[in-house]
Amino acid sequence: MAIRYSWMSPRLALIPAMVITAVAFVGAIGWTIYISFTKSRRFPNYDIYWENFWRQYKRLFNDPNWETSINNLIFMTIGSALAILFGFILAVLVNKEKTGEGVFRTIYLYPLAVSFIVAGIVWRWMFNPVLGIENFLIELGFENASFNWLAHKDTAMWGVIIAIVWHGMGFYLALMLAGLKSINDEIWNAAKLDGISPWKFYTEIVIPMLKFTFLTCAILLSLGVVKTYDIVLAMTGGGPGTSSWTPAYFVVNAYATRGNMGYASSAAFMMLLITFAIFLPLVLLTRWQTKRKEREAV
């Protein structure tokens, strides 16, 4: 009796999670892909548009706003990579200089506890041309100081990137710090005894050892960037014009503002494909790592 009971229970306990996975994830993704091939506009319409099957995708790829969104995505990914770089440098210094490690980590990481909406509002306030940092710089004597980045098409994304780097730097620092701590003490001591220069030590020994951490950071960063919506809304509202749109912003706009489910779904499906393209290396690498570990164990 007891055995049969415990055979059933774990399976019963898994039913909610399986239903959620099947409906809210697998089913919903399938629904979104399906809807992108139908004539749906404001309301779902389940007739597939056979005559013009790729209609929404053709529209999407000819939409200058989508092009802007993709360009911004690439630009943001490269720009926010600074957060990983700063995170790594700070982690190395914090790890070397043990005094105050806890305090520094706490300060560097606090932005992560602040929502993107609040972060965006604060940064927009600091970018204010009349009352913000620009005015402060001018009063300091930098007459030509220009910090009104959000008002110009060419610089708006830079403003967003600064806020993203501020928000995320501590997160990468925490990951890098965990990575640095996992390096064996003997390696540090051996390097010290050998008298290797710190630069060589970090570039030739530490960074290669942390390549998995770096890759994790890079993937998490790009996945985060794909979802960027709140901070853009709070800082620029997508503007000036449509110059700071992102794929996530595009989807919400197509659905909520333009009221076109089919169009929003096609863009959402593209977001999913982008995510998987980023995601694939992580999966393959994890597989490869576990296999290598198994081989080493044998």
Place this chain on the structure above:
Amino acid sequence: MANIDISEREFKQYPKKKKKIKGSSIITFIFLAMIALAVLVPLYVIIVTSFKTLDQITLGRIFDLPTTWTFEGWNKAWSEVCSGMTCNGVKAGFFTSIKILIPSIAISVGLASITGYALALWKIKWAGSFLFVLFICAFVPFQVIMIPLVLITAKLGIYGTFWAVAIVHGVLSMPFLTLIFRNFYKDIPPELINAALMDSGSFWRIFGEIVLPMSGNIIIVVLILVITGVWNDFLIGLTFGGFGAQPMTVILANTVITGTGAVRYNVDMAAALLTALPPLIVYFALGKFFVQGISAGAIKG
């Protein structure tokens, strides 16, 4: 543990000359402190602006301390600012956020801990494949499943209520939180579970009597993730709350970003600070677990 750490550190420093360490480490320390100050600038700006009078703000010195400290901005932000047609301040959003948070916590933690426990400790052949599916689900962008979820909640008749927002939070966080719980539970020694099984312990009794009492730390980590995640969310609240259940972030965005009329920066900053305060308090009170949570989740996930 603490003892070992100290002795190792002393050992490491032993062969080095003491003077050299001090010089370079002072420079490092100053550099780190400067970066820390730079990171604190937005927090400083938001705090001082919220206490300034509007007259002082229009003078344009963003980094100055308030000449007269006033709670006017805070009062207006809490109970007077307008979001759309109603002017009840961010207070209304605060209580909605609490109403969303409590069922979210119950759903997320309950669902994820039980699922993680079943997958980690019970022999289920397809557990590995299911975990892989969950792993992929954890990374699906919300926008991809947003529209069908809106239709489902509308069909269930809960769209526009705090229940819809709470349930969607619970559903969306399930894959990731399950992975965290599962990673934690899989390290419980199997002898313990086997012994409990011999005692004719059932699935639920082992969970309640052995596994749950061991999960204090991981539950705190997950609680922090859920509280900050739900409180800081904007898009789910906006999409599923309708007009009836707008969380604090949505009210804040309505007031500050799309608000009309004269801009009162002190009120805006006070509203933003009020919204940011609960997760910040959680973070500063339980920072250690916060770090654990994000790094454990990210590395193992």
